[in-house]
Amino acid sequence: MSHPLHKIALAAILGFCTAVPIGIFATHYTAAQDNLTNSESAILQTLDGDQIYNHINTLSKTPRVAGTKQEDAAATYIKKQFESYGYKTELQSFTFTDYTKPHTVELTLNHVTKSVKPLAFEFSVNGYATGEVISAGLGTVDELQNLDVVGKIVLLKRGGISFVEKARNASSKGAVGVIIYNNDDKKIFGSLGAENKIHVPAVLLTKAEGVVLENLIINKPGTKATIKIVGAQSKSNISQNVIATKKPSSLNKTAKNDVVVISSHYDSVEGAPGANDNASGTAMTIELARVLKTIPTDTEIRFISFGAEEAGLVGSTHYVESLSKNEISRIVANFNLDMVGSKDSGELVLQTVDDKPNLVTELAQEASKKLNGQATPFTQGDSSDHVPFANAGIPAALFIHSPPEPWYHQPQDTIDKISKTKLQDVAEIVSVAVWNLVRIDSQVK
Numbered sequence: 001m002s003h004p005l006h007k008i009a010l011a012a013i014l015g016f017c018t019a020v021p022i023g024i025f026a027t028h029y030t031a032a033q034d035n036l037t038n039s040e041s042a043i044l045q046t047l048d049g050d051q052i053y054n055h056i057n058t059l060s061k062t063p064r065v066a067g068t069k070q071e072d073a074a075a076t077y078i079k080k081q082f083e084s085y086g087y088k089t090e091l092q093s094f095t096f097t098d099y100t101k102p103h104t105v106e107l108t109l110n111h112v113t114k115s116v117k118p119l120a121f122e123f124s125v126n127g128y129a130t131g132e133v134i135s136a137g138l139g140t141v142d143e144l145q146n147l148d149v150v151g152k153i154v155l156l157k158r159g160g161i162s163f164v165e166k167a168r169n170a171s172s173k174g175a176v177g178v179i180i181y182n183n184d185d186k187k188i189f190g191s192l193g194a195e196n197k198i199h200v201p202a203v204l205l206t207k208a209e210g211v212v213l214e215n216l217i218i219n220k221p222g223t224k225a226t227i228k229i230v231g232a233q234s235k236s237n238i239s240q241n242v243i244a245t246k247k248p249s250s251l252n253k254t255a256k257n258d259v260v261v262i263s264s265h266y267d268s269v270e271g272a273p274g275a276n277d278n279a280s281g282t283a284m285t286i287e288l289a290r291v292l293k294t295i296p297t298d299t300e301i302r303f304i305s306f307g308a309e310e311a312g313l314v315g316s317t318h319y320v321e322s323l324s325k326n327e328i329s330r331i332v333a334n335f336n337l338d339m340v341g342s343k344d345s346g347e348l349v350l351q352t353v354d355d356k357p358n359l360v361t362e363l364a365q366e367a368s369k370k371l372n373g374q375a376t377p378f379t380q381g382d383s384s385d386h387v388p389f390a391n392a393g394i395p396a397a398l399f400i401h402s403p404p405e406p407w408y409h410q411p412q413d414t415i416d417k418i419s420k421t422k423l424q425d426v427a428e429i430v431s432v433a434v435w436n437l438v439r440i441d442s443q444v445k
């Protein structure tokens with residue numbers, strides 16, 4: 001939806017231009033926009049897509065990898081913007097494990113001349129392991145119980161239990177290395193979750209490679225393998241969340257102590273300037289803070305930009321874990337904005353962890369129906385900072401365009417790929433949805 005329409009609608013609502021026959025306006029705005037209340041129109045009038053675009057431009061000059069000076073500089077910028085609107089802000093710092101991938105990952109087999117190109121699991125230790133390969137199904141405790149795996153390399157299939165459980169089950173029985181292969185043809189990234197106590201090298205193979213290896217050890221029992229992983233590094237690092245708080249207004253007569261969290265992450269992956277992932281959501285959080293600053297509400301609003309999302313949702317997990325049970329129960333909704341402005345992505349969707357509607361998706365659907373005549377669809381998704389909120393029982397949803405653009409996590413994720421129309425659209429839906437939750441005497445609660 002474009003700006004001029006709001007302006008006309010607002011002018012009509014406020015009774016400007018009363019001398020102009022109503023019929024003239026009727027040709028300008030749609031039935032859907034007729035439904036907007038005065039307050040909604042006023043909010044939309046204030047929203048400025050150019051400001052969002054300009055913040056993205058500033059933030060996306062360089063990558064903002066967690067724990068680097070550039071991530072830190074982005075935090076300072078975000079804090080400054082919040083403060084320029086009069087917000088009280090807080091920098092909440094936390095430590096996380098910064099993992100550097102190994103430069104060498106090799107798997108060699110003594111009956112095979114063709115080289116296999118395995119991936120090392122994230123957080124696998126470095127090491128050189130040699131031993132007979134033994135297959136142990138999915139690697140459950142039961143499957144490993146009666147197998148002698150001491151000094152051997154255990155071959156396991158993905159599925160049933162997590163990668164880290166498989167690796168732990170094998171290494172605790174004395175295996176010197178672990179090979180896990182995929183159970184479908186989609187490319188995956190394997191992680192052992194975090195720095196851990198599994199001190200044997202672990203590699204990931206494709207499904208096809210795994211099947212070849214299973215057959216090989218059936219046909220040639222005693223086949224030996226060697227795994228070599230060199231150059232992986234784990235070190236402790238520091239990142240921070242930037243938090244601005246808007247307390248309920250003094251007009252408040254119906255205080256329920258409720259809190260709404262509008263969030264985004266401001267870090268990026270290495271090599272990617274992250275204009276869309278996620279300077280876009282960060283810039284939108286800043287703009288929503290500006291727009292909502294002076295509006296009377298009966299609900300506290302927290303605008304939070306999280307650090308170290310790309311390192312495994314670390315900032316948002318730290319934030320939610322730092323809250324008491326009572327504080328968690330006060331949070332009634334999390335609107336999480338991530339990748340909200342690429343020209344080259346698909347349509348807006350709302351993603352929930354459990355694939356079910358909740359207060360956030362319902363409000364966003366109501367808002368999108370009002371604004372565009374169509375309810376934004378929702379799908380399942382658990383790859384961003386709404387996850388720790390959802391896991392804590394808080395209604396939460398991710399606002400994202402799907403499918404993602406080809407530049408996702410690439411050096412080409414730059415400002416020239418940003419669409420002001422998409423930014424404006426998402427910001428309108430989120431601001432109307434949030435407004436209907438925080439307004440005084442809201443019917444929604």
Ligand code: BES
Binds near residue numbers: 339
């Ligand atoms: N913005 C992405 C999430 C995303 C990308 C969701 C494309 C849906 C489609 C986010 O920053 C990200 O990259 N997340 C990681 C997972 C996270 C736990 C490190 C991912 O999806 O690999």
Ligand code: ZN
Binds near residue numbers: 277309339384
């Ligand atoms: Zn992201």
